[in-house]
Amino acid sequence: MTTAANIVVIISGNGSNLQSIIDAIENGRLNARISLVISNNPEAFGLIRAQNHGLASQVIDHRDFEDRTQFDQALLQTVASQRPDYIVLAGFMRILGTDFIRSFKNRIINIHPSRLPHYKGLNTHQRALDNGESEHGVSIHIVTVELDDGPVLLRGRYPIEPGDSVANLQQKGHQLEHRMYPQLLQWLCAGDLQIGEDSIVFKQQEIHQPVEFGSA
């Protein structure tokens, strides 16, 4: 077995995606280790999840800093001290600064509740309902300086059915996310998915479109 990749997970809230990653590691579906869980929110339930599984965690509360740049610097130093292979954003509700993003170029991964490039930003479920969409989904992408704009690696979909509410869609989305994130991370950690300077290679082939979840 190859050495487990080292990942840092950054959260702000419930941490159900963090839980799905922990579970995948514990049952051998994901060859990685989480060296640190960071939350900007001291009340995040994800911190309890980390503790329950014996993981190191740290709160870096953005409210303790004078401005975004200082928060960003603190985050950068803490993350860098772990020398992670990947930085996994899992419900992290702050916008990262340019310095942070550039310091970990092509190694910061985010999960977003829509089929990007559609529905960047917040309230994606409500907006999809308002627009009468017949499907919605989830994307996992590389974080770049433009919000929700980095190359999309993996995309999943689910139908919007008559009578669906925001809560329904969130639930469908979460179920999909919990399958997608561990899978994507396993591909990355095993080298099946390689993010280069100018290219993304999946299972030995350069890809120009996101992988469709369930098709590979």
Ligand code: GRF
């Ligand atoms: C997820 O829906 C994810 O797409 C978005 O934030 C939510 C986090 O949920 N970025 P959780 O904290 O992992 O439960």
